[in-house]
Amino acid sequence: MAKVYGNPISLLFSGKLGNMVGTIRNGKQYIRSLPKKSSKEPTAKQIAHRARFCFASNFIRSIRPIIQIGYNPSRGSKYTSPYNMAMACLMKNVVTGEYPDFSIDFKNLELSPNKSARLRKATIKKGRKNIKFKWKLWNKDEYDINRHKITMIGITEEHQLFYSDSNIMQEDQKGRLAVPNIKTGTNVYCYIAKTDMKDKQRFSGCSYIGVVKW
Template sequence: MAKLKKGIMGPLSGKIGPVVGSSWRGVDYIRSAPIIKDPMYGKSEKQIAHQQKFKFMTRFLEPFHPYVAIGFYKPNLQNIELNVAFSYNFEEALLGINPDFEIDYSKFSISRGIQSGLTDLEFSWVSASEVLLTWKNESGYHARYDDQVMLAIYAPAIHAVTGSVIAAQRRDGRISYTLPDKFVDKVLEVYVGVVTSIRKKSSNSQYLGRKEFL
């Protein structure tokens, strides 16, 4: 660092080329400008592609966090639900090459586990703002009447999810859900997952397909 004496043009202030002029406690000085390193500098094309792929999946998962935190819960492994959900969907549902990544919605999951899913699950529109899901009410091995049903409805156009982590119980046999205004008239990707009432076991989530009110 070098001190500056005021000349005819006064003290130097701001950045000029590789130096920065400033003042501290009445003393004017110059110093070298910080070198801003490109975060991609020195990385191979493969490393850059992997990093961008990682960022893409991280961002995609964000609105699903409340669901995957339950659907990928592991009783003996605390606080890793998001990591498990990320790893599964990174390997199974992420397609494309840098920079054109995309999600295979049919392979994406909000839950994974041994609990039974819903039988004869069907989706229908009641109106442009209301959807109805129905299923066969049955219980048995890995299927309890009080299992909780999660409903996640994703709108790609606004990168947002609506629904509920406790939309119904297995014994209810149906869910009637009113869409928030910003989801109306949007193309939707619909998922259902089942978890036990104490949320220690979950089912493999079920994808109901791409839905659009016509």
Template sequence: MGRFIKGIMGGFSGKVGNIVGGNWRGISYMRSLSERRNYTPTEKQLMQRARFAYAVSFLQPIHPVVRVGYRNQASQQSPLNAALAHVLKKVVEGEYPDYRINYASLEMAKGLLPGPQHPAVQLQDQTLTFTWRDGAAILKDYGDNQVLLLAIGDGIYPSYSIGEAVRNDGQATLAIPDAQTGTVLHTYLAFLAVNGNSVSNSYYVGEVSL
């Protein structure tokens, strides 16, 4: 798009041939019309688009989690795009149109903070209880780290928690929505610095059957 102060006959508004003129906040501009593309995508392009759409739909419900968990991985892109690149590369499996999620390969956070030691999870009365046992040295320097929790699975809306507990607590709980008996949840745990500038790698705690 080009801008001009005064043309041969002053500024103009509208379309002349493939040129469009107008005025925005007192600035006259000209731009050319974009060319219409009239083509049929190849089968490979359709497959790539479907895989991309599948990955995006998977990430949308956990956007608040990856926005925090990938904030340090996004020097040239948004946290969501960084997470999307990870999901497309390591998490989405299968062939078109039967894609599936490899939950054990999912990382909801990537960073340099110490991760949890001896993490575990138990389910009781629709509540997941996460536990960990960090050493005294880690707790001394990182005890105020906030806790990130995630539970996700096929056919159930994900449940997550950000900052409702701290590393010093040694445990944190996460309520889950109602789901059919036998539904498998995949659980994850990570830590976030109080200032929000750094996170730990997430840890895949394991599966829980409802």
């Protein structure tokens, strides 16, 4: 069922209307026709591509809280959502393997497209029930140091996400990320992100640090 917005002259709608589908994004109308069902059997290449796309989509959903911040689009971006931005990156650089055995290349996984303000010389160490993060200050500008919050992130090889949500600042130079109950031998891939306190809706930089075997 379609919903009409505004006055009848504008005819803005969302949903199905005949053989069309309408969506409204940022006050703009987008219309596309419904796809026609094909009577042809999909090729092996098409099946593999669909499976790869589904694998990437499921992974993004499993780390959605971080994607929403890391890929929050800036004004003027050609992408309309964090999901679209992350999918473009994953499909190009991160999903590896051949159908049906796909995997994530965690070293190439970028949890934010912003690269200009990444932390440098960050290290990790396994603790008893946590992962210890340390980093060094690369900018002696006190204003720059004090305005950035640090988020420590862990993702298991089974795509379980956990991350810090405390007020750890860049000037602290260390922090601990609590680890939930995960089975022994699990690989935890670790990342560290900076958030400018003036723009808390988007990471200003995020880096892959390394892996800890739990």
